[in-house]
Amino acid sequence: MKKIVFLFATVFLLASCNNxxxxxxxxxxxxxxxxxxxxxxxARNSLDYKGTYKGVLPGANSEMEVTIVLTDSTYTKxxxxxxxxxxxxxxxxxxxWDDAGTTITLAGEDKPNQYAVGENKLTQLxxxxxxxxxxxxxxxxxxx
Numbered sequence: 001m002k003k004i005v006f007l008f009a010t011v012f013l014l015a016s017c018n019n020x021x022x023x024x025x026x027x028x029x030x031x032x033x034x035x036x037x038x039x040x041x042x043a044r045n046s047l048d049y050k051g052t053y054k055g056v057l058p059g060a061n062s063e064m065e066v067t068i069v070l071t072d073s074t075y076t077k078x079x080x081x082x083x084x085x086x087x088x089x090x091x092x093x094x095x096x097w098d099d100a101g102t103t104i105t106l107a108g109e110d111k112p113n114q115y116a117v118g119e120n121k122l123t124q125l126x127x128x129x130x131x132x133x134x135x136x137x138x139x140x141x142x143x144x
Contacts, residue, residue: 042101043117053122053142120144
């Protein structure tokens with residue numbers, strides 16, 4: 001009789017352990033891409049974009065050394081022309097983000113006044129807010 005009770009207990013114990021494995025939370029199920037949450041990361045909420053950016057940008061008459069400092073919602077911009085005849089100038093104001101959180105617009109600046117925000121860099125966009133392409137495109141980047 002003891003052997004029957006022992007055998008029954010062993011079978012019951014094995015069966016309950018096996019059922020627990022089937023209900024384990026580590027079991028993977030296929031993920032439906034239509035129901036996954038969209039990636040909401042962008043430059044505005046994922047990058048440490050505040051700080052000082054510098055670079056030498058091409059200009060119509062002369063190259064210009066440009067420095068832009070971004071804080072929480074304001075900027076300062078200093079421009080020094082390589083041509084010694086042109087006077088340096090500074091401006092201050094606020095900036096705004098586009099809906100996608102990837103581009104800033106410097107308020108109160110003449111166009112081009114938009115910059116794509118990247119990891120430790122600002123890339124000046126053209127007067128229509130589009131990326132500059134071609135051989136000189138790398139010259140429109142300000143680095144942190």
